[in-house]
Amino acid sequence: MKSAIPGVVFAVVVTAAAFFATTTIGYFLPWKQIPLSPLLIAIVLGMIIRSTVPLPESFDAGIAFGIKKVLRFGIILMGIRLSVFSVLEIGALAVGMVILCIVAALVATMFVARWLGISDKLGTLIAAGTSICGVSAIVAVSPAIGANEEETTYAVGTITIFGILATIAYPYLTELVMHLPVTSAGFFLGTSIHDTSQVTAASLVYDQLWSHKSASGITGADIAITTKLVRNTFMIVVIPFLGFWYRRNSAQSVFGSKFKIMEYVPLFVFGYIAMGIIRTLGDHAFGPESAAWTNVWHAVKTAATYTIAVAIACVGLNTDIRKLSNLGYKPFICGLVAALAVGLVSWLIVARWGRLLAL
Numbered sequence: 001m002k003s004a005i006p007g008v009v010f011a012v013v014v015t016a017a018a019f020f021a022t023t024t025i026g027y028f029l030p031w032k033q034i035p036l037s038p039l040l041i042a043i044v045l046g047m048i049i050r051s052t053v054p055l056p057e058s059f060d061a062g063i064a065f066g067i068k069k070v071l072r073f074g075i076i077l078m079g080i081r082l083s084v085f086s087v088l089e090i091g092a093l094a095v096g097m098v099i100l101c102i103v104a105a106l107v108a109t110m111f112v113a114r115w116l117g118i119s120d121k122l123g124t125l126i127a128a129g130t131s132i133c134g135v136s137a138i139v140a141v142s143p144a145i146g147a148n149e150e151e152t153t154y155a156v157g158t159i160t161i162f163g164i165l166a167t168i169a170y171p172y173l174t175e176l177v178m179h180l181p182v183t184s185a186g187f188f189l190g191t192s193i194h195d196t197s198q199v200t201a202a203s204l205v206y207d208q209l210w211s212h213k214s215a216s217g218i219t220g221a222d223i224a225i226t227t228k229l230v231r232n233t234f235m236i237v238v239i240p241f242l243g244f245w246y247r248r249n250s251a252q253s254v255f256g257s258k259f260k261i262m263e264y265v266p267l268f269v270f271g272y273i274a275m276g277i278i279r280t281l282g283d284h285a286f287g288p289e290s291a292a293w294t295n296v297w298h299a300v301k302t303a304a305t306y307t308i309a310v311a312i313a314c315v316g317l318n319t320d321i322r323k324l325s326n327l328g329y330k331p332f333i334c335g336l337v338a339a340l341a342v343g344l345v346s347w348l349i350v351a352r353w354g355r356l357l358a359l
Contacts, residue, residue: 007062007314008070014049014313015306018042037205039312040168046316047164055317066314071197072268074311075225077304078200079275080297082222083283086359087276090218093357094187094227097349101191101342102234105131106242108341109334116330121147124242125155126331130338132239133232133266134159134195140235144243157327158335160319163194166339171206174220182212183359184350186223191231192346194339199228201312204305214359223359225272232266275300 018041026034049055079087106127113123124145128137135156142152170193174185185206193199203224206212213219279297286293350357 003058004062004065006056007059007064007317008066008310009062010055010059011046011063011066011310011313011317014046014317015042015309018045018309018313021045035172035209037171037208039201039208039309040171040205042309042313043164043167043201043316046313047319047321048316050317050319051321059317063314063317066311067197067318070307070314071200071311072271074304074307075196075200075229076268076271076275077300077307078221078225079272080279080300080304082218082226082276083280084273084276085280086216086218086222087226087273089359090223090226091230093359094190094223094230097187097191097346098227098231098234100349101345102131102231102238104345105338105342106238109338112334112337116334118330118334119151121145122151122154122331123334124245125151126158126334126338128239128242129155129159130194130335130342132235133228134163134198136196136232136266137235137239140239141242144239154327154331157324158331159194161324161327161332162335162339163198164319166193166343167198167202167205170202171209174206175210178347178351180350181214181354181358182220183214183218183223183357184354185212186218186220187227187357188346188350189220190224190227191349192343193228196228196232197311197315199224200308201315204308216359218359229266229269229272233269235266 015038019038021041022034022036022038025036082090109127109130110123113120113126118126125138125141125147128141129135131137138152138155138159141147142155147155170189174180174188178185178188180188186203189203189206190199193202200221203221206220206224210220282293282297288294
C-alpha cells in the first residue's frame with residue numbers, strides 16, 4: 001500500500017484535471033450538452049502523459065494498484081445502483097449473447113491466427129483476451145500454455161490497442177451511428193469491448209454523454225457492467241478449455257499441475273451482487289422513496305463514479321502509445337479481425353432481438 005501512494009495520488013491529480021477540463025470546455029462551448037466526458041478525457045490525458053513524459057518508476061506500483069484493485073472496488077460499489085433482482089435479470093438476458101460473442105471471437109481469432117502463420121500460443125492469448133476479459137484473461141492463460149514474455153506482451157498490446165479505440169469510439173457509435181436504445185447499447189458495450197476497465201469507462205462515458213435510461217430507470221452502464229461481469233465468470237470455463245485445446249494441438253505438454261478453478265473466479269463479481277442485495281434490503285426496509293436511504297446509496301454511487309475515474313486514469317497512464325506502435329502487423333490484423341467479429345455478432349444480436357432485451 002505504501003509503495004502505491006505516489007502513483008495513486010498522481011492518478012487522482014490527472015482525474016481532477018480531467019473533470020476541470022470538461023467543465024472549462026463546457027463553459028466555452030455554446031452547446032447545452034458537450035460531446036465529451038470526464039472519464040474519456042481522463043484516459044486520453046493519461047495516455048498522452050505516459051507517451052510524452054518520462055514518469056518516475058515510483059508511480060508504477062500505484063498505477064498497477066489502480067488498474068487492479070481500485071477499479072474492482074469501484075465496480076463493487078457500482079452494484080448499489082441496482083437491486084439484486086435487476087442484476088439477475090440483466091445477467092440472465094446477457095448469458096446467451098455472451099456465449100455467442102465468445103464463440104465468435106474464439107473461432108475468428110484461431111482461424112485468422114492460423115491463416116497468418118501466427119504461433120498457436122499467441123493466437124490463443126489474443127483469443128482469450130478478445131473473448132473474455134482482455135488483459136486479465138491473457139495473464140491467466142499465459143502460464144497455462146507456456147507462453148513466453150514476448151508473446152504475452154504482443155497479445156496484451158494488441159488487445160490494448162483495440163480496447164482503447166473501442167472505449168473512445170463506441171459510446172459515440174452506439175448513439176450517433178447505430179441509434180441503439182439504451183438497453184441494446186448497454187448489452188452491445190458489455191459484449192463487444194475487451195477489458196473490464198474499458199467496458200466500465202465506455203459505458204460511463206455513454207451515460208455521461210447521453211443520459212439515457214430505460215423505462216425502469218436502468219442506465220447503459222448498469223447493463224454493460226453487469227453483462228461484462230457475466231463474461232468474466234466464463235473465465236472458469238474458457239481458460240481451461242483454451243489450455244486443454246492448446247495441449248491437444250501441441251506436441252509439448254506444458255501443464256505441470258492441474259487447473260485450479262478458483263484461480264479464475266472473479267471474486268469481485270460477488271461483491272457487486274452483494275451491493276445489489278444491500279440496495280434491495282435497504283429499499284425494502286426504508287422504502288425506495290426514503291430521503292435518508294436515497295442519500296446513502298446516492299453517496300455510494302457517486303463514490304463509485306469517482307473511484308472508477310481514478311482507475312480509468314491509471315489505465316491511460318499505463319498505456320504507452322510508443323510501445324504499441326512497435327507491434328508487428330500480423331498480431332495487429334489478428335486482433336482487428338477478432339474485435340470486428342465480436343463487435344459484428346454483438347451488433348447483429350441487439351439489432352435483431354433488441355426488443356426482447358428491453359428492461
